[in-house]
Amino acid sequence: MESYLNENFGDVKPKHSSEEVLKRWRSLCGVVKNPKRRFRFTANLSKRYEAAAMRRTNHEKLRVAVLVSKAAFQFIQGMQPSDYSVPKEVEDAGFQIDTDELGSVVESHDLKKVKYHGGVDGIASKLATSSTDGISTNNETALIRRQELFGVNKFQESEARSFWLFVWEALQDMTLMILGACAFVSLIVGIVMEGWPVGAHDGLGIVASILLVVFVTATSDYRQSLQFRDLDKEKKKISIQVTRNGYRQKMSIYDLVPGDIVHLAIGDQVPADGLFLSGFSVLIDESSLTGESEPVMVNAQNPFLLSGTKVQDGSCKMLVTTVGMRNSMGKTDSNSQ
Structure with a gap:
């Protein structure tokens, strides 16, 4: 064999x-x-043939995708941005760019638009500010008009919960609901057996006890909510170094407007959306927004700074472009409209 x-x-x-x-x-x-x-x-020869055919098909698809991508990239590279039209009210106020255009530049990380507007210095010029001296606050009317057009660096706070809402929540306790049912039964049985008002004493006593517990609980929770609200306001009182009228000064982040020149150092939170002007070895932690643990190496090639991120290393100057605090969903809220 x-x-x-x-x-x-x-x-x-x-x-x-x-x-x-x-x-x-x-x-x-x-x-x-x-x-x-x-x-x-x-x-298995049949499987081998099928795999070979699949590889050829995938290779052809990949080749077509690469060719299409190259063609699209060449088209985009060769395409010039459409002429940007400045709204009349913005132009009348002395600016050459509006808040919608600024928001689209930063949030979409559109470096092409940055170049179209003349780079960061060009955008600063269109915002009627200087990358070295900042905005001029000598004219109070102009500052107010800037705030009206571009908004203020605050978010629309939710209304305080009323006391009666806490009363309603306290009533949802299961024990109190059972006691309420017992009080109702006691009232019915007592009135039927002993008449009014003698037969209602026990039931009304239970109702009074329930109301006492509800109002004590609601009052305690309401006061606690007010204390938390005040504490939250204190935590939000953040100051930042800003250049205005040619010199650095300390001011609240809520007073920032587009065109301000902000100075950031290690540990600082980026107070508003903006563009990198200059700096040294800057690393930005964007994990709070993107979930990425690795810090971003921000420079002229990647000048976009988003509010809510933190400076992990280095220091820099930034041009504020869009104001309004970024919420937990990663969107920017502004009460300017």
Whole structure:
């Protein structure tokens, strides 16, 4: 048997046999017991052909995708931005760019638009500010007009919850609801058995106890909510270094307007959306917005700074472009409209 196998199937190698040899081997040994187990170490030629065909198809799709991507990239590179039209009220106020355009530049990380507007210095010029001296506050009317057009660096706070809402929440306690049902039954039974008002004493006593617990609980929760609200306001009193009228000064982040030049250092939170002006070894932690743990290496090629992120290393100057605090969903809220 061994000589027969060597003579007829000696060219069947354990590995890397030719397809012709494998075909002959499978055809001669086609009728065997448990063929799947028998040929478990032998290449399945039909599957191999299917895999090869799939590879060719995928390769062709990839080639087409690459060609389409190249064509699209060349088209985008060759396409000039459409002429930007400045709204009349913005132009009349002395600015050459509006808040919608500024928001689209930063939030979409559109470096092409930055270049179209003349770079960061060009955008600063269109915001009627200087990258070195900041905005001029000598004209109070102009500052107010800037706030009217571009908004203020605050978010629309939710209204304080009323006392009666806490009363309603206190009434949702399951124990109190059971006691209320007991009070109702007691009133009905007492009045039927002993008449009014003697039979209502027990039921009314239970109702009075329930109301006492509800109002004490609601009052405590309401006062606590007011304390938390005041504490939250204190935590939000953040100051930042800003250049205005040619010199640095300390001011609240809520007083920032587009065109302000802000100075950031390690540990500072970016107070508003803006563009990088200059700095040294700046690393920005964007994990609070993007979820990425690795810090971003911000410079002229990536000048976009988003509010809510933190400076992890280095220091820099930024041009504020869009104001309004960024909420937990990553969107910017502004009460300017």
